Amino acid sequence: xxxxxxxVGLPAWIFVPAALGAALVLLPLVGMGSRVEWGSFFELVxxxxxxxxxxxxxxxxxxxxxxxLLLGVPMALVLARTSFRGQGLVRSLVLLPLVLPPVVGGIxxxxxxxxxxxxxxxxxALGIQIAFSTAAVVLAQxxxxxxxxxxxxxxxxxxxxxxYEEVAAxxxxxxxxxxxxxxLPLVLPxxxxxxxxxxxxxxxxxxxxITFAGSLEGTTRTLPLFIYNLRVVDPDAAxxxxxxxxxxxxxxxxFARPGRSTW
Amino acid sequence: xxLELTAQVTERDVDVALDVADxxxxxxxxxxxxxxxxxxxxxxxxxxxxxxxxxxxxxxLTSADVWVAPHARRIALLAQDPLLFPHLSAxxxxxxxxxxxxxxxxxxxxxxxxxxxxxxxxELADRRPGQLSxxxxxxxxxxxxxxxxxxxxxxxxxxxxxDVAVRPALRQTLRRVLADRTVVLVTHDVLDxxxxxxxxxxxxxxxxxxxxxxxxxxxxxRSPFTARIAGLNMVRGTWRDGAVDGPHGIAxxxxxxxxxxxxxxxxxxxxxxxxxxxxxxxxxxxxxxxITTTVSDLEPFGDQVRVRAATPDGQSLAADVTTLAAAELxxxxxxxxxxxxxxxxxxxxxx
Numbered sequence: 001x002x003x004x005x006x007x008v009g010l011p012a013w014i015f016v017p018a019a020l021g022a023a024l025v026l027l028p029l030v031g032m033g034s035r036v037e038w039g040s041f042f043e044l045v046x047x048x049x050x051x052x053x054x055x056x057x058x059x060x061x062x063x064x065x066x067x068x069l070l071l072g073v074p075m076a077l078v079l080a081r082t083s084f085r086g087q088g089l090v091r092s093l094v095l096l097p098l099v100l101p102p103v104v105g106g107i108x109x110x111x112x113x114x115x116x117x118x119x120x121x122x123x124x125a126l127g128i129q130i131a132f133s134t135a136a137v138v139l140a141q142x143x144x145x146x147x148x149x150x151x152x153x154x155x156x157x158x159x160x161x162x163x164y165e166e167v168a169a170x171x172x173x174x175x176x177x178x179x180x181x182x183x184l185p186l187v188l189p190x191x192x193x194x195x196x197x198x199x200x201x202x203x204x205x206x207x208x209x210i211t212f213a214g215s216l217e218g219t220t221r222t223l224p225l226f227i228y229n230l231r232v233v234d235p236d237a238a239x240x241x242x243x244x245x246x247x248x249x250x251x252x253x254x255f256a257r258p259g260r261s262t263w
Numbered sequence: 264x265x266l267e268l269t270a271q272v273t274e275r276d277v278d279v280a281l282d283v284a285d286x287x288x289x290x291x292x293x294x295x296x297x298x299x300x301x302x303x304x305x306x307x308x309x310x311x312x313x314x315x316x317x318x319x320x321x322x323x324l325t326s327a328d329v330w331v332a333p334h335a336r337r338i339a340l341l342a343q344d345p346l347l348f349p350h351l352s353a354x355x356x357x358x359x360x361x362x363x364x365x366x367x368x369x370x371x372x373x374x375x376x377x378x379x380x381x382x383x384x385x386e387l388a389d390r391r392p393g394q395l396s397x398x399x400x401x402x403x404x405x406x407x408x409x410x411x412x413x414x415x416x417x418x419x420x421x422x423x424x425x426d427v428a429v430r431p432a433l434r435q436t437l438r439r440v441l442a443d444r445t446v447v448l449v450t451h452d453v454l455d456x457x458x459x460x461x462x463x464x465x466x467x468x469x470x471x472x473x474x475x476x477x478x479x480x481x482x483x484x485r486s487p488f489t490a491r492i493a494g495l496n497m498v499r500g501t502w503r504d505g506a507v508d509g510p511h512g513i514a515x516x517x518x519x520x521x522x523x524x525x526x527x528x529x530x531x532x533x534x535x536x537x538x539x540x541x542x543x544x545x546x547x548x549x550x551x552x553x554i555t556t557t558v559s560d561l562e563p564f565g566d567q568v569r570v571r572a573a574t575p576d577g578q579s580l581a582a583d584v585t586t587l588a589a590a591e592l593x594x595x596x597x598x599x600x601x602x603x604x605x606x607x608x609x610x611x612x613x614x
Contacts, residue, residue: 169333173363
């Protein structure tokens, strides 16, 4: 029999609100699950338009995750390993998309990259139109998910500390070698969970996408937008597709659960 | 001079100077917070002093307008914690330095294997750092630092984090591998200084308070800190039957350092006052070393009592006992007592 450790000093009543909180999270899932038409489930989730939306979602989220890695890893390194004036302010601003309503993010993107936006005429001159294109979907997803990667990687970098890097440098390793052979492997668990979280956030992105990219089937109508449209015309299909997203989310949590892989 | 260093760090109230000649080992002794680690950080290029210079072989590494990056200094750092890269095997850890210098992977591994062999852990080559004991990991770290082929090796209390039981063996290894190298050894253990260093620099309150050849500084301490730590017991004699054969039939067994002494060599046994137990009668059936002495003096020493006693030939030895023990033993000058020392607490080396 396994020994059970008792925590000291946890009042008994605390379990009541804790259980209520858990119910608040889990009950809606049960409610949704109870409405799934299992007979036609497979048919509903494999319809042409559903597959189109799913494939668009997966592709754009993957590209957004890669962009998050390319931009977020250097950002996290600069925040964790250097100090400069106004660093605290920069860190707060980088985290802004985390707390900003996504719709506001979408409007901000529209007035930056849209046709009449800040960079609109310059981009137009180059023959580039971003708004209401698949590129806009990727941009919106990157905008909202970048902070997830930066936050989790900066945390991993800070807890790993700079001491291994100092030793590596004293052994004659150039900064790029230190980054490649010491820093990255040390924070790999944090990097993976950050990337998975960013991917999940990109996959669920709705507000910024519909504002900045619109909802054009095959081009910008990702899975969440598809479900939102479907919810009135075909509730059964909406529920079935929602379940697909729940399964994806559960898989993501299983992957990115914090404190899993430690050396 | 190989390494010349002067540094002022206002924030930490440090103002020190240090010179290390080619092939010389200099021990930097001092209490915690004295500025020892600051000195190493300046040498390694991890800290830029407010003013000062670091010059290695005539080349400026740090000065008002020169800054050579840590990786280009050829100054390797070995810290209290081994800090082996946890994702690499012991062998790959040691090969890290050579590979960073651009040596081919296979050659780097061969070199790494030779270094692991040299520090006595060849059989652990494929282990991950997580599977090594503290002492084994520190040996791998020593091999890794040496494999980087540094001009200067900086050791920051390399044995402080280890079990007392594994320190003597590692100290022996260090004594051998550091012999002809240019080394700065930061320690607060006077035994390290005595066995590993040619010269001692004592730092206290961010200033160098004493400097000179190890034995000079430790036998004629001029600062309170040195006096406190230098209270080591020494028994001189010749090596016979696996023990230091001293005057009046005193024989002291202990741990020898490489190379092992041969019969007839003149040797010295060194042990701390805190390693000595004091008895009224010789303790029976014990494998410990015993030396009969006459108490000459008692003085308070922190929360203990330092018992000074003289051997029949007039050699002075010291023991630290608790106030309670001193009272129970009813110690007083003139009393004959037996000093008892575990062999594992005694270091023996050739003079």
